[in-house]
C-alpha cells in the first residue's frame with residue numbers, strides 16, 4: 001500500500017460507516033466485560049438482526065469508554081446517548097429508541113456530564129470509538145496517516161524536532177523529555193538500533209496502558225514505526241505483561257494486519273524504510289518495567305537491572321542503541337504529528353505539556369479511565385470528574401504513582417497536577433494510577449501494602465533493597481499490630497533514608513516513598529499506633545496492651 | 551544413537567511438546583527465546599516440570615542452572631501443577647483498599663488454602679494477582695477464569711463452594 005491508497009482505504013471506510021443510520025458501541029474492555037458486556041453485545045446484535053435492521057444499524061464491540069463504574073456501557077451514535085448498567089434484557093428497549101430520545105427505563109448519562117466534559121482525549125481519542133480489531137476502521141480514523149506523512153514529507157531529524165518542540169515527556173513515570181531521548185538515539189552511530197515499547201504496566205492499581213492496547217492497538221504500532229523512522233531502527237519489541245491476554249491477542253492481530261497492508265515490515269508504504277515489531281511477554285516481575293531489567297528480560301535473562309549510565313539510548317538491547325518509551329508516550333505521537341507541535345504545546349502547564357491518562361479508582365463514585373490536560377487540579381479530577389466520595393464518607397488522601405509514589409492529603413487538592421508539582425508534594429506522577437482513599441483507610445496500612453509489594457518484587461540484586469525492604473516491612477508490621485515503640489519509628493526513617501540513597505535501581509530508590517509521604521502528612525496516625533496502640537481508622541487489628549506487656 | 555544437539559527429542563511422545571518445539575524453532579533455537587519457550591511450556595502443560603526444563607535447556611543450549619534461574623525468578627512461572635479449580639484474588643491497590651485481604655482470609659478459613667497455595671487434595675488453588683483492570687468493581691476475583699466484582703468474603707466462599715460441588 002502506498003500513501004495514496006491509504007487515503008482510499010480511509011475514504012472507503014468512512015463511506016461505508018456513513019451508510020449506517022445508527023451505530024451502537026458496546027464496551028468490551030476488562031471492566032465492562034467482568035459485568036458481562038459480551039452478553040449485552042450478543043443480545044444487541046441478535047435484536048438488530050431479528051428486526052432486519054443490520055443494514056441500517058451497526059453494532060460493535062469497542063475498547064474502554066472510561067466510566068467503568070457504570071459498566072456495562074453502551075453508546076448510541078449519532079444520537080449521542082450513553083447507557084450505563086445495561087443488561088442483555090434491555091437490548092429491545094435500546095433498539096426501540098434508536099434515533100429517538102433515550103429509552104426511558106434505562107440509565108442514560110448526559111453527554112455534558114462533568115465526567116466527560118472535563119476530559120480531553122488525545123491518547124484515548126479512538127478508544128471506545130473504533131473496533132480495535134479492524135485495521136480499515138483505524139485507518140478511517142486517521143490511523144497511519146501520520147506515518148505516511150513522515151515517510152513522504154519529513155526527514156528523521158525533522159520528526160525528532162517536532163516531538164522535541166511539542167514538549168512531550170515520557171508517560172512511564174519519570175517524565176523524561178521524549179524528543180531529547182529520540183535525538184540521543186538518532187545521533188548514536190551503530191549498525192543496528194531498536195525501538196521498545198514498555199507495556200509492562202507494573203503499578204498494581206492501574207490499567208491505562210492496557211486500555212490503550214486493547215482499545216486502539218494500531219496507534220501504538222504507528223507511534224513505534226514513526227519513532228523507528230526518526231531514530232533509524234529496523235526492529236521493535238513490545239514488552240507486554242503475560243497477565244494481559246486480550247491486549248496480547250489484539251496486538252498480535254494488529255501486527256499481522258499492518259504487515260499485510262505494508263504498514264509494517266519491509267519497505268513500508270513503498271518507501272525504503274523497513275521496520276518489524278515482535279512481542280515479548282513479561283512473566284510477572286514488577287522490576288522488569290525498569291528499562292535495564294526489561295532489556296535483560298527481552299534477551300531471555302533474569303530481569304535484573306544494571307547501573308546507568310550507560311543509558312539504553314547508547315547501550316541497550318544486545319549493546320545497540322535502544323529507544324524505550326511507554327505505551328501512552330507512543331499513543332501521543334500520531335496526534336502530535338497530525339496536529340502539530342504547537343497545538344500539543346498549547347495544552348497543559350509550562351513544563352508538562354499535553355494530557356495525562358489516569359486510572360481513577362478506590363473510594364470515588366466514578367471509577368474509570370480518564371484523560372485530562374496537565375494542570376487539572378486533583379479536586380477537579382476527584383470531585384468533578386470522579387463525582388466525589390461515595391457513602392457520605394470524608395476524603396482522606398489520594399495515592400498517585402503506585403509503589404514509587406505517595407499519598408496526598410486534602411490541603412493540597414487544589415494543586416495543578418504536573419510532574420513537578422506532584423514531586424514537590426512527595427509523590428510522583430507515575431504512570432497514572434490514582435487511588436482515592438476515604439476516612440476508613442489507614443495510612444500506615446497503605447504504606448505497609450506498598451512495602452509488602454516492593455519486598456515481594458525486589459529482584460534481590462542489590463543489598464539495600466533486598467535486605468532493606470523486609471526490614472522496613474517488619475517495622476511497619478509491628479506498628480500496625482500495636483507492638484512498636486518510638487525507636488522503631490526512628491529506625492524506619494533511617495532505613496528509608498538509607499535505601500533511598502543506596503539502592504541500585506528505581507524500585508529500591510523509590511520504595512520508601514509511600515512511607516515517607518504518609519509520615520509527612522499523617523505522622524499523627526503513626527504516633528497513635530505506637531503511643532496509644534490504636535488505629536484511628538479502625539483498620540488495623542491491634543494487640544491489646546496487656547498482651548503486649550506480657 | 552546420534553543425539554541431535556540442536557533439536558533434541560522431547561522427553562515423551564505427548565503431543566503437547568509440539569508447541570514447545572515450534573516456539574523454539576520460531577526463534578531459531580536462540581538462547582534469548584528462553585522466556586518465550588517457558589511460556590509455551592506453561593501454556594501447554596500448566597506448569598514447568600523438571601523434565602521440561604531439561605528439554606528446554608538442551609533445545610536452546612542454555613545451562614540448566616540458567617533455565618532454573620529464569621523459571622524461578624518470574625512469578626508467572628510455576629514449578630508445581632495447579633489445582634483442579636483456581637481462584638485468583640486481585641490484590642492490587644484498589645482491591646486491597648476495598649477488602650481483598652478479608653476475602654483471602656475467609657477463603658483460607660473455609661478451605662484451608664492460603665494465598666498462592668494449592669490444597670493438599672489438589673482440588674483448589676488460590677492465587678493472587680495485581681490489578682485485573684477491573685478496579686471499578688473492586689474487590690475483584692476470578693473463579694476458573696470468570697471475573698466477578700464487588701465481592702464480599704461470603705460471596706467468594708460460596709462461588710468456590712459451587713465450583714467444587716459441581717464436580718461431585
Ligand SMILES: Cc1cc2nc3c(=O)[nH]c(=O)nc-3n(C[C@H](O)[C@H](O)[C@H](O)COP(=O)(O)O)c2cc1C
Nearest residue numbers: 170171172198201202289290291325326329506507
Ligand atoms: C521499578 C520500576 C518499574 C517501572 N515500571 C514501568 C512500567 O511498568 N511501565 C513503564 O512504561 N515504565 C516503567 N518504568 C519506567 C521505565 O524505566 C522507563 O523510564 C520508561 O519506560 C521510559 O519510557 P517513557 O520515557 O516513555 O516514560 C519503571 C521504572 C522503575 C524504576
Ligand code: FES
Nearest residue numbers: 640642645682684
Ligand atoms: S486493583 Fe484489583 S482490579 Fe485493579
